[in-house]
Structures are given as structure tokens and as C-alpha cells.
Amino acid sequence: MPNWLEIALRTLVAIVVLFFMTKLLGKRQVSQLSFFEYITGITIGSLAAYISLDLEANWYLGIISLGVWVAVSIGIEFLQIKSKKARDFIDGKATVLIKDxxxxxxxxxxxxxxTxxxxEQLRSKDVFKLADVEFAVMEPNGDINVLLTKDNLPLTPNHLGIKVGPEPESQTVIMDGKIMDEPLATIGLSRAxxxxxxxxxxxxxxxxxxxxxxxxxxxxxxxxxxxxxxxEPQIKATLYATLKKCEADLELFGLTTQNKKAKEMYEQCAKQLQSVITEVKPCLHR
Structure with missing residues (x-):
């Protein structure tokens, strides 16, 4: 068999084996890899290159080595899941960098x-003043998480005592010029x-x-x-304007009518509508 053909076949075998073995290892971003997982990734890549190019060695030995590395890595992951001491020993502990x-x-x-x-790490978290930081910790993967002082925390509806309902995810109904029927059905809409x-x-x-x-x-x-x-879509703005117009109309009817009962009814309806507008205003102004 010509060398070029053997290299091509070995490379294809290495790609297939590497694909299935990395699927076994699971999904992790590079920033989330532990030190051992980082070493494992480098070694597996080197072994895959060895399987592809080293024509003088038996290619199956490289696959055996790949299997051993993956098996050890999976075993260590299970050990970390079961034991905190193992996690602390292999990954290390978080380190407090700023306290109080x-x-x-x-x-x-x-x-x-x-320093x-x-x-630099604080600036990557949008923190430009050290005095704004209450607590900062370096995680085992090297990332730094920051807790700002109460005076510098962003204001949320919870701080204002406002209860906000859950926000369902948006659905992608068109992609690359093609209509996606499943997301449409998920939100109860049709092609029409x-x-x-x-x-x-x-x-x-x-x-x-x-x-x-x-x-x-x-x-x-x-x-x-x-x-x-x-x-831009104007449905929310149109709805808000319609509600305000209805409120203004009710107040106007209450001012112009001479009937006492009608006046009270219009005023009461205007107050109720005003209450409704106050509740839905945050949704209509998103």
C-alpha cells in the first residue's frame, strides 16, 4: 500500500476514534477544563497525530494508548463527582483574592x-475601581468572580419589591430563508x-x-x-397608546356628563384602567 494512502486511512481512523472518545469525555469549554483535563486534551491530540503519521509503528498501539487515557480521564471524573476530597486534590480549591x-x-x-x-481580570468583569469590590475569588479553573459592594450592585426589580413573571425564550421561526415549523408550533402560531x-x-x-x-x-x-x-415592531407601543387613549376618554366622559351615577362609573373605570396600565407598562416598554 502506498505511504500516502496508508497515512490517509490512518488519519481517517484517528479522526473517527478521536470523535467518539471526545464524545465520551463530555462537553467543556477550554476555560472550564481542569489541569488534568487540559493535559489529557493535549496528549490525546498528540496520540492522534502519532497514529496518523508514524508509519514505522503499529497503529493499533496508539489507539490502545488513546483508550487508556480516555478511560483514566473518565474514571477521575467519576471520582471527582463522588468525592469532594478528590475534587480538591485534583482541581484545587478556590482562592479568595479580595475580602471585605x-x-x-x-x-x-x-x-x-x-497586581x-x-x-485586568477585574476590568474584564466591568469593574474599574478596586474600591467597588466587596469580594473576589479565583476559581479552580483560573476564572475570577467578583461581588460588588451593595452600593454598586445593579438595581433589579427585586430591590424595588416588584415581582416579575418568567420570561419564556424567543423562538427562531425563520433560519437561512427557511420557515421552521416546529418552533412555530411550540408557540401556537401558524405559517399563515x-x-x-x-x-x-x-x-x-x-x-x-x-x-x-x-x-x-x-x-x-x-x-x-x-x-x-x-x-421596528410597533405592537407594544400601539397597545400602550390605545390603553392611554381609553383612559383619557373615560376621564373626559366623567367630566362632561351631568349624570352623577355615570360620572362615578366613568371615574371608577378610569382608575381601574390606570391600575392595569401601571401593571403592564414594564412589559410594553421592554
């Missing part, structure tokens, strides 16, 4: 982290509704790169041609 607003210099030295590097919305925007489905419907039924599109501007 004060930098712990000894822990910085322990992690061999320079400039600490400030989608075609009506496309007519409103004045575009054909084949010109749509991506189309999404949010939890409030508003349709958003991104076109292949970025030079074409699509008008």
Missing part, C-alpha cells in the same frame, strides 16, 4: 498573580400568521436570514442584505 474590600496579597503570591493581572407578519414588514421569506418571535408575539427579522432597514 481588601486585597489579600499572600493569596495573590500563592496564585502567582501580579496588573488582577486589575408568519406570512401576514412578513407582509407587514414588506420582505419575502427567502430574504430573511433570521426571524424570531418573542414571548409577547412580536416578530423580529434580520435580512441577508444589511443595507435594507426593517421597521
Amino acid at each position: 474590600g481588601k486585597v489579600l496579597e499572600d493569596n495573590l503570591k500563592k496564585e502567582r498573580l501580579a 496588573d493581572e488582577l486589575l 400568521w408568519l406570512n401576514t407578519e412578513l407582509e407587514k414588514t414588506g420582505v419575502a421569506v427567502e430574504n430573511v436570514f433570521l426571524g424570531q418571535v418573542d414571548s409577547y408575539g412580536q416578530f423580529y427579522v434580520d435580512l441577508f442584505d444589511d443595507q435594507i432597514k426593517v421597521p
Whole structure:
């Protein structure tokens, strides 16, 4: 067999074996890999190259070595799941870098982290003043998580005592110019509704790169041609304006009528509608 053909076949075998073995190892981003997993990834890649190119050695020996590495890695992962001591020994423990607003210099030295590097990591978290940090910890994977002081925490509805309902995910109903029937059915809509919305925007489905419907039924599109501007959906704004107009009409009827009972009814209805508008306003202004 010619060398080029043998290398091609070995490479294909290495790719297939590597694919299935990495599927066994699971999904992790590079930043989430432990030290041992990082070493395993490098070694497996080197072994795959060895299987592909080393014509003087038996290729199956490389596959055996790959299998051993993967088996050991999976075994260590199960051990980490079962034992905290094993996790602490293999991955290490989190290290506190800032506590009560004060930098712990000894822990910085322990992690061999320079002051400039600490400030760089804080800036990556949108923190530009050390005084704004209440607590910062370096995780075993090297990432630094930050807790801001109470004065600098972002304001949330919970701080204001407002209860906010869950936000269902938006559904992608058009992708690469093709209608996705399953997401449409998930939100209880049809192709007829989608075609009506496309007519409103004045575009054909084949010109749509991506189309999404949010939890409030508003349709958003991104076109292949970025030079074409699509008008923003106005359903929420129109609904809010209609509700305000109804409120104003009720107040006007209450002021103009001479009938006492009718006046009280209009005023009561106006107050109830005002209460409804106050409740739905956060949703209509998103």
C-alpha cells in the first residue's frame, strides 16, 4: 500500500476514534477544563497525530494508548463527582483574592498573580475601581468572580419589591430563508400568521436570514442584505397608546356628563384602567 494512502486511512481512523472518545469525555469549554483535563486534551491530540503519521509503528498501539487515557480521564471524573476530597486534590480549591474590600496579597503570591493581572481580570468583569469590590475569588479553573459592594450592585426589580413573571425564550421561526415549523408550533402560531407578519414588514421569506418571535408575539427579522432597514415592531407601543387613549376618554366622559351615577362609573373605570396600565407598562416598554 502506498505511504500516502496508508497515512490517509490512518488519519481517517484517528479522526473517527478521536470523535467518539471526545464524545465520551463530555462537553467543556477550554476555560472550564481542569489541569488534568487540559493535559489529557493535549496528549490525546498528540496520540492522534502519532497514529496518523508514524508509519514505522503499529497503529493499533496508539489507539490502545488513546483508550487508556480516555478511560483514566473518565474514571477521575467519576471520582471527582463522588468525592469532594478528590475534587480538591485534583482541581484545587478556590482562592479568595479580595475580602471585605481588601486585597489579600499572600493569596495573590500563592496564585502567582501580579497586581496588573488582577486589575485586568477585574476590568474584564466591568469593574474599574478596586474600591467597588466587596469580594473576589479565583476559581479552580483560573476564572475570577467578583461581588460588588451593595452600593454598586445593579438595581433589579427585586430591590424595588416588584415581582416579575418568567420570561419564556424567543423562538427562531425563520433560519437561512427557511420557515421552521416546529418552533412555530411550540408557540401556537401558524405559517399563515408568519406570512401576514412578513407582509407587514414588506420582505419575502427567502430574504430573511433570521426571524424570531418573542414571548409577547412580536416578530423580529434580520435580512441577508444589511443595507435594507426593517421597521421596528410597533405592537407594544400601539397597545400602550390605545390603553392611554381609553383612559383619557373615560376621564373626559366623567367630566362632561351631568349624570352623577355615570360620572362615578366613568371615574371608577378610569382608575381601574390606570391600575392595569401601571401593571403592564414594564412589559410594553421592554
